[in-house]
Amino acid sequence: MREQLYDALRDSIVKNLYSPNSLLPIDRLAEDFGVSATPVREALVRLEAEGLVTLIPNKGAMVADINAEDILNNWEMRLLLEPYAAGKSANLIPDCEIEGICAEILDMKRSAFDNDRYVADDTRMHEILYSHLPNTFLKDTIRRVHQTSMRIRYFPEGSRTMHEQVVNEVVQEHLSMIEALRTRDSAKIADCVRIHIQNGQKRTMAALSQKQ
Numbered sequence: 349m350r351e352q353l354y355d356a357l358r359d360s361i362v363k364n365l366y367s368p369n370s371l372l373p374i375d376r377l378a379e380d381f382g383v384s385a386t387p388v389r390e391a392l393v394r395l396e397a398e399g400l401v402t403l404i405p406n407k408g409a410m411v412a413d414i415n416a417e418d419i420l421n422n423w424e425m426r427l428l429l430e431p432y433a434a435g436k437s438a439n440l441i442p443d444c445e446i447e448g449i450c451a452e453i454l455d456m457k458r459s460a461f462d463n464d465r466y467v468a469d470d471t472r473m474h475e476i477l478y479s480h481l482p483n484t485f486l487k488d489t490i491r492r493v494h495q496t497s498m499r500i501r502y503f504p505e506g507s508r509t510m511h512e513q514v515v516n517e518v519v520q521e522h523l524s525m526i527e528a529l530r531t532r533d534s535a536k537i538a539d540c541v542r543i544h545i546q547n548g549q550k551r552t553m554a555a556l557s558q559k560q
Contacts, residue, residue, distance in 0.1 A: 353381055354391040361400050362498040363467060364506040366411050368559075372401065373408040399496070414503055416556060422497040423549040429490050430545060433478040434525075435538035440480035441529060449473055450526045457519050466515065467502060473522050477541060501548065504555040514551050521547060 357377070360366050377388045392409045395401045401409035449472055456465055471494075478490050494501075504514045521544040528540040 349383060350387045350390060353383060353387050354394055356381070357391050358395060358398075358400065361395065361411055362502070363463065364499055364502055367506070368411050368413045370411045371404075371408060372411065375408075377408065400499070414500055414556065416553065418500055419549065419552050419556065422493070422500050423545060423552075425493050426497075426545050426548075427542065429486070429493065430474070430477065431538040431542040433481060433486060433490060434541040435534040436483075437477055437480055438529070438532050438534040438537050441476055445476050446526060446529050449476060450523070453519060453522055453526070461515065463505070466505070470501075470518065470522070473525070477525075477537075500552065504548075504551040507555045507558055509558065510551070510555055514555075517547065517551070518544075 357366075357372075366372065372392065374385050374388050374392070378385050381388070388408075392401055392403060396403050396409065400412055402412060403409050449469070453469055453473070456462070456469055459465075474494065478487055481487050504510055507514070521540075525537070525540045525544060528537045531537075
């Protein structure tokens, strides 16, 4: 139960179901999850250690804010790591994985929007761009960057005014990346990933500007 509670809270924060600066009262969370206050406190302590919340003594927690510095730092790391990794992966990714993620994205595009499916497809799309690398240190570094920045990555999709535009742009950029993967051209793949990440930074900064 403790792990399920922690996972559920973390998932909601990462997907911005609990928006930045929103309050998470212990009593309300305990009631919502049908548990005592103790496991809620334990989960919030773990989430604070990850930088996702700030504890409020005897009350609960506040979801950590997202600011311009967070966004710029995150995308700086992604621009350094991901295009390079994608280029190195050009001839390592099996055709079946490329065609599999393509079919999934096209099917998602035709269907009613499902945020969980969207996040899962986005995660899988980016994972195949580094998961076959023999350099385990590079893979682990990219994975850590992704894990610590998920809620920043999906922040623009939470904007009411930008949501549809952002989703459409991301899906189209993913399809362009897949076309590049089919060529097995390292430079072309790296360039597509670089453009996608740069566009992601612009979208996230625009969403932050709207929020302010």
